Amino acid sequence: MLRSNTCGELRLSDAGKEVILCGWIQKSRDLGGMTFIDLRDRYGLTQLAFNMDTNADLCSTARKLGREFVLQVSGLVKERENKNANLSTGDIEIEVTKIQVLNEASTPPFTIEENTDGGDELRMKYRYLDLRRSNVRANLQLRHQVARYTRTFLDNQDFIEVETPVLIKSTPEGARDFVVPSRMNQGEFYALPQSPQTFKQLLMVSGFDRYYQIVKCFRDEDLRADRQPEFTQIDCEMSFVEQEDVLKMFEALVKYLFKEVKGIDIDSLPRMTYADAMKFYGSDKPDTRFDMRFVELNDLTKGKNFKVFDDAELVVGICAKGCAEYTRKQLDELTDFVKRPQVGASGLVYARVNADGTIKSSVDKFFDEAALKTWAEAMKAEPGDLILILAGKADKTRKALNELRLEMGTRLGLRDKNKFSCLWVIDFPLLEFIEEEGRFFAMHHPFTSPKPEDIAIVDEMLQLQAENKLSEDCISPRANAYDMVINGVEVGGGSVRIFNKDLQKKMFTLLGFSDEEAQKQFGFLMNAFEFGAPPHAGIAFGFDRLCSLFGGADSIRDFIAFPKNNSGRDVMIDAPSEIALKQLDELGISTKK
């Protein structure tokens, strides 16, 4: 070992000890007679002291050392005169007797401080320096802890971690695959897994009973903000269970993680149906850190000659507590907000419930005080509150009001990153109609089981399909599918799986697969179902997202050691990059460029 101690462990009780430390120069201060250097390693900072009076040579040497130089120093632990209560080692300093410069350092392109001025691109290019910042390293240490406690919990529940293959088969269903040309089987390609879904189901067929894996997955999608082409899942599957068992098991996991990692007790994970989530929050991942539920007002607004409301499929509002005093400017901001193309509303109606109980709305022309009172009652609005109403096509209006609700939550400081509200959203629709494709797609994936009481609907839809009458107006059967939502973020999702080969075939038919296509792509799974598949169900958590949530951050990027940018590039190593013609030839492929 090049050191006797780390830079984070020496205390006053160590005073008098001869020690050797290694680390980087965080900062140095030349005070004339004395020079102080803060030496940094992963474990902390320790102050090194050099005295011009007692050791001029060494002190002169120390003065010449720059930031980020790597040192090995020997010296004596001494009590500090000016203690630093903010530092775990703040009671002591090292009276250095010997310095060895292990490596020099050029001046870094940005300073290694918690709040650096680097700018994103520069930080990404010099990620190895960015990772020296204690807050970024703390994020990755948190990630390690979340993984570690996840494994502890699942190991204790008899789950077996099984590694599934990375080089698998491409399937056109779902997102776009990354593919890997095969040299030994020219003209053929492996695909990188978007999830180990089929493999974990096969493990259930194999009798593994309880499986998990913390595993890299891949999606070749155009990257929206905060998406990564490679991401990590906590992937789990159980046999001989019903939905209730899965919900209980993973509720317990999440509670355990909050307790162990954050020291927070989560007392309950309420459940909300997808239908309710859409009705009351306009989202399948409601942020339940605050209430502000949607209240539908169609009945109360009808027939007053306000055409916008009368023509609307849905009139729906929220009550913003204590916002009656919003200025004209603030209300205009909100109107602009809802009219942004990403939100998509055509306008905003508001009503202030004044301190004296009178109500003043932007549509006074159509609605008298009595009418407005009925709104306020329905919305449980009290004096001082502001009612905000949107109207239009139901889906679009709900989506827009969801955005407005979140915006108001943010404005009102109701979305505290250190407060956590978890819930299950259940009873998702099995299918959704994708207009551009003109057909139904699996909302979760094609292996998701309909709710037993809705299987009849599957048969009806198949009948309609056979008669060529299947349309987007058909209401999907509900699925035994569930999402875990924390603070408005979908952190996990899963379903009870189909384990009956006939039902699985029906699903493929309904999704527009010919028998041949289904066999070609998922034949191995359907064949496996011939040999005794057990009832099974599972879930997958987005691990990067879960970690960023635990870390109280919006972006997942700083919870990934070496993330890619929005063009899918690693700007540090400069990947992807061109490869040699010889490599292409060996693979039997050519590029068009």
Add this chain to the structure above:
Amino acid sequence: MLRSNTCGELRLSDAGKEVILCGWIQKSRDLGGMTFIDLRDRYGLTQLAFNMDTNADLCSTARKLGREFVLQVSGLVKERENKNANLSTGDIEIEVTKIQVLNEASTPPFTIEENTDGGDELRMKYRYLDLRRSNVRANLQLRHQVARYTRTFLDNQDFIEVETPVLIKSTPEGARDFVVPSRMNQGEFYALPQSPQTFKQLLMVSGFDRYYQIVKCFRDEDLRADRQPEFTQIDCEMSFVEQEDVLKMFEALVKYLFKEVKGIDIDSLPRMTYADAMKFYGSDKPDTRFDMRFVELNDLTKGKNFKVFDDAELVVGICAKGCAEYTRKQLDELTDFVKRPQVGASGLVYARVNADGTIKSSVDKFFDEAALKTWAEAMKAEPGDLILILAGKADKTRKALNELRLEMGTRLGLRDKNKFSCLWVIDFPLLEFIEEEGRFFAMHHPFTSPKPEDIAIVDEMLQLQAENKLSEDCISPRANAYDMVINGVEVGGGSVRIFNKDLQKKMFTLLGFSDEEAQKQFGFLMNAFEFGAPPHAGIAFGFDRLCSLFGGADSIRDFIAFPKNNSGRDVMIDAPSEIALKQLDELGISTKK
């Protein structure tokens, strides 16, 4: 839960309980009055009993159920009349009151027994059935345990598990990369990592201090037996350490794993230099479960007019204890063995040390009894032993004698799979000359540090290179590189790394990289070294191999859930496979086929 208990947990003390079990039918026996079914799950087997006299309907139903049907049964735990001491549940059976067939099963293509008749290809195609066999599942459970204890050990030693990226940059040095065409950056490719080597070094530059990862790696090589295109490593790196620290840390890991997973105490991990390993075993991964060291006989065989020996660069033998009685046929077998092209010797000389102390050799014509006695002495051969000698070019002869030694070890039963002999092989050469390429290559990788006392040799070689005089006769400097060898298998290897940018540049030059090439491929690492790189060193273990060793198996395949065959195919899912033209177009590539 569909069950109250598993098939492995009921005991005599549970007699009288009403239980519900789920599982697969392992076997059923119809004894006329009684029918018995063994119900199997991951946890064990439980006997179900059906009585024709007391419940004829249920018994008739039970008789019709085939192997591998999935059942849910309710019933009463009862003491068995004929107990089965080989089964943990062998004292009880379930008097079944209700059967629910959860799923039917076609007859499997092979029986689900420990020793099945499937044949490799069939087992691979139906891997999900193969995985039902308790011994295959036990292998994967063992794998889980090895991973778990590895993490426990390293976590306790302050290592942080950090996930490094899978989509990285292709580098021509080393084995062939798998590549992934980029859709967003057409004409460019990611590569899948052969190891996280450069990333873990960057993490050291970042101050992570102690890193590990159990991680998938990829190599597009022609698959020799028991190689997989994707494999798993335990990858580790430490800062501010010397070789000794790494050896001690990972000695402790391996001892811990043997203790926790196998209950075996490994008392010491001896160290052997590469030079000694080659001299005494003809291999850099000697199987030290048995001795049978090489003894060089050049001095004792010279000048007796036996041209084969006189002309040989090396005459070297082993002493096979107690084999003096080998028959002519056995000796011919050994001669045939060494003459096989894979072994490559031109012939075998033997000498029997008879019970009476006389020695009889195959070269009596040239060597009298006195001469033969000197051999026997040198080799510490005793009456009853057989001396086996090969001669020729040194390297080739050592390699051949290594094969013969292992063959003799096997024949003599000295390679017991339940006995473990671990050692470190150290002081590997830094470079090796590859004849076909006409240049030196890094034996470990280009980031390996020469031994400090051999750095002068690096400079000399650079000088020779500059003068165009570098030849294969140059003796490589030794490296601070080490392998862990267990039972003749290299399970891990690593090195102290170069952390000085000038030395790293020299190494690239010596390996034939132009400055430009080095910068293009490893610029990010060399740039990182500009900003204060700490001394660091690391190791990587072949996880699949380590598990198979712990499991006492020769093949890694049954320690991988879904392995690929020797053509790199997954015959179960049929991958790789052709992909849609649309996919190729989006990627901007075309196949030549």
